[in-house]
Amino acid sequence: MKKASIIMIAGPLMLLGLYVFPLWTIMLGAPQYPDPLGMNIHINGIRGVNEFDIQNIDGLNHYIGMKTLPKPEEMWEFSTFPIVIGIMIGLGVLIGVLGYLKKVNYKWFLGWFIVMSILGVLGMYDFNAWMVDYGTNLDPNAIMKLANPDGTPMTYKPPLFGHTKMLNFDVTSLPSTGGWMMFTGMMLTVVAYVIGWKNHKAVARKPREVQTS
Template sequence: MKKAGIIMIVGSLLLLGLFKFPLWNIMLGAPQYPDPMGMNIYITGIEGVQEFDIQNIDGLNHYIGMKKIPKPEEMWEFEVFPKVIAGMAILGVLIGILGLLGKVSYKWFLGWLILMTILGIMGMYDFNTWLTEYGTDLDPNAIMKMTHPDGTPMTYKPPLFGHQKMLNFDVDSYPHTGAYMLFAGMLLTLMAFFVGKKEWRTK
C-alpha cells in the first residue's frame, strides 16, 4: 500500500500546522470601531489579531462583567491540546509507514480517522462550553447591566460558528488556517483508506 501509506503520512503531518496557524478566529465590529477587533485562537493560547485587540476587548468586557480573556496557563486545554495533536500526528505517520511497508491493513487508516473525528468533536464541545461560560458567567457588580425586554439578564456568548448581533456589535466566528489544514489532513486520511482498500484487493 505504497500510495495509501504516503497519503496517510502527508495527511497526518498536516495536523502540525496547528502549531503555527490559528484554529479559530472571532471578530468584533461596531460603528465606533472602524477597524474590527479580533481574537485568533490557537491550540496553545489566544492572541489578538492586532497588537492591542486583547487589551481593548478586555476593557469593553469589564463594563458588562465578563471575565478577561484567559492566558494559556489559566486553561488546561492549552496544555493538553498540543499533546493530543502531536500524538495523533505521530501515530498517523507511524501507521502510514507501517502501511507503506505492508505491515498493517487499510483499516488502520480508518481507525485513525474515527479517533481523530471523536477527538475533534470533543474539542468543539469543550470550546462551545467555554464560550458559554465566558458569555454568561457575569460579574453581578458590573458597571453596565443589560437586560432583555422581559427583564432577564442579557448574555454575551459569541457564536460557535457564524454571525451574531450583540448590542451594537457584529460578532463573526469562523475556522482559521489551522482548522482548514486539520480538515484537509482528515480528508487525505479518508482518501488513504479508499486507496489502501483498492491496493489491498489487488495484492
C-alpha cells in the same frame, strides 16, 4: 498500498500547522471600530489579531461584567491540546509508515480518522462550554447591566460557528488557517483509506479472474 500510505503520512503532517497558525478566529465589528477587533484561538493560547485587540476586548468586557480572556496557564486545554495533537501526528505518521511496509492494512487509516474525529468533537464541545461560561457567568457588580425584552439578563456568548449580533457588534466565528489545515489533513486520511480499500478489492479480484480464465 504504497500510494495510500504516502497520503496517510501526509495527512497527519498537515496538523503541524496547528502549532503555527490559529485554529479558530472570532472577529468583532462595530461602527466605533472601523478596524474590527479579533482574537485568534491557538491550541496553546489566545492572541489578538492586531496588537491591542486583546486589551481592547478585555476593556469592553469589563463594562458588561465578562471575565478577562484567559492566559495560557489559566486553562488546562492550552497545555494539553499541543500534547494530544503531537501524539496524533506521530501515531498517524507511524500508521502510514507501517502501511507502506505492509505491516498494517488500510483499515488502520480509517481508525486514525475516527479517533481524531472524536477528539475534534470533544474539543469543540469543550470550546463551546467555555464560551457559554464566558458569555453568561457575568459579574453582578458590572458597570452595565443589560436585559433582554423579557427582563432576563442579557448574555454575550459568541457563536461557535457563524455570525450573530451582540448589542451593536457583529460577531463572526470561523475556522482559521490551522483549522482548515487540520480538516484537509483529516480528509487526506479518508482518501488514503478509500485508495487502500480499492487496492485491496483489486488484489482480491485477481485470483478469481485467474481461476476463471
